[in-house]
Amino acid sequence: MKTLQLLFILVSFSCFAQIKTTQLNKATLPKTISYTGRLINAVRFTDAGDETIVITTETGESQSKTEPDESYREAELFAYQYILTDGKWALQWKMYDYVKECPVDIECNFIKNSFAVTDLDKNGKAEVWLMYITGCHGDVSASNMKVIVYEGSQKYAMRGHTKVRVGENEFDGGEYTFDEPFKKAPEAFRKYALKLWQKNVMQKFE
Numbered sequence: 001m002k003t004l005q006l007l008f009i010l011v012s013f014s015c016f017a018q019i020k021t022t023q024l025n026k027a028t029l030p031k032t033i034s035y036t037g038r039l040i041n042a043v044r045f046t047d048a049g050d051e052t053i054v055i056t057t058e059t060g061e062s063q064s065k066t067e068p069d070e071s072y073r074e075a076e077l078f079a080y081q082y083i084l085t086d087g088k089w090a091l092q093w094k095m096y097d098y099v100k101e102c103p104v105d106i107e108c109n110f111i112k113n114s115f116a117v118t119d120l121d122k123n124g125k126a127e128v129w130l131m132y133i134t135g136c137h138g139d140v141s142a143s144n145m146k147v148i149v150y151e152g153s154q155k156y157a158m159r160g161h162t163k164v165r166v167g168e169n170e171f172d173g174g175e176y177t178f179d180e181p182f183k184k185a186p187e188a189f190r191k192y193a194l195k196l197w198q199k200n201v202m203q204k205f206e
Contacts, residue, residue, distance in 0.1 A: 019117045019126045021045045024053065032089050036078055041115045047126035051084035052092075054117065054128050056110055067101050074100045075108035079130050081150060093153055097134055097146070104138030111145075111200050120188040127151045127189065131196055133162060133203075140164055142173025143203060147193050149182075156182040158193050162203035174201055 024042035030053070037057035044053045056079045064072035079095040099108045114131035121127075128150045135143030142161035149156040160176030176197060178190065 019045050019047060019119050021117050024055075029053070029055070030089055033080075033082055035080055037076065040110050043117060045117055045126060047119070048124045052126065053082045053089065055080050056115060056130065058109055061106050064101050069103070071103050073102050073106050074098065075102075075106050077108055077110060077132055077134075079128075079148075081128065093150060093155070095130065095148060095150075097132065099134050099136050102136035104136060107133050107135040107143050109133065114196055114200060118192070120192055121186040125151050129192075129196070131200065140166060145176075145197075145201070147196055149185075149189060149193070154181065156185055156189065158182060158197065160197075163201045164203050173203075 021043040022045065024044055026039055029042060033053060033055070035055055035057050037059040040056045040058055042053070042055040044051070046052065057077065059076045061073045061075050063070060064074045076096065076098040081092045081094075082089040083092045084090075097108070099106050110130065110132045114129065116129040118127045118129065119125065130148040130150075131146070132148075133143045133145045135141075137143070142164050145160055145162050147158040149158075157179040158176055159179070161173035163174030164172050166172045178193075182190065182193070
């Protein structure tokens with residue numbers, strides 16, 4: 001019963017803190033908005049009077065541009081926020097990460113169902129939540145994992161590693177750190193980030 005009550009509280013809190021968004025796709029995005037890669041998320045919303053579009057993209061794996069050996073691969077991911085200013089879409093911020101010159105398995109992707117637009121501090125300004133992993137490894141080992149949050153142009157970062165089982169009762173990774181802006185952010189931001197982390201920290205290999 002206590003578990004159900006806690007779940008109800010968390011769901012209610014999450015729904016209350018969400019900002020209403022409209023899903024977009026390649027066909028419905030304004031033609032003046034440019035991006036690199038394949039669309040993963042694309043949403044439009046209004047906060048503090050601003051019309052805003054946020055998109056996330058991934059390139060997937062491709063041959064390394066800096067290594068002649070064809071076995072070396074690379075992958076990139078991006079996020080963009082555009083604001084409608086004087087009738088034109090202007091880029092407010094762009095986030096970029098990558099894996100380069102990798103001869104083994106590449107991971108460079110946003111974590112499914114982690115993207116969100118919230119107003120946890122109820123100040124009318126949206127927080128955009130991005131969560132992803134990057135890695136280059138040929139064994140069972142932890143990957144880099146990050147939670148990046150933007151409120152307007154203010155960036156907050158939570159960085160660490162996924163957690164992997166390396167023995168019957170042995171684990172590697174799982175640690176994280178908040179950057180200085182995140183430490184000074186509203187407590188609701190860190191609580192939400194920790195829930196995201198705990199939900200996604202355990203890495204599974206297929």
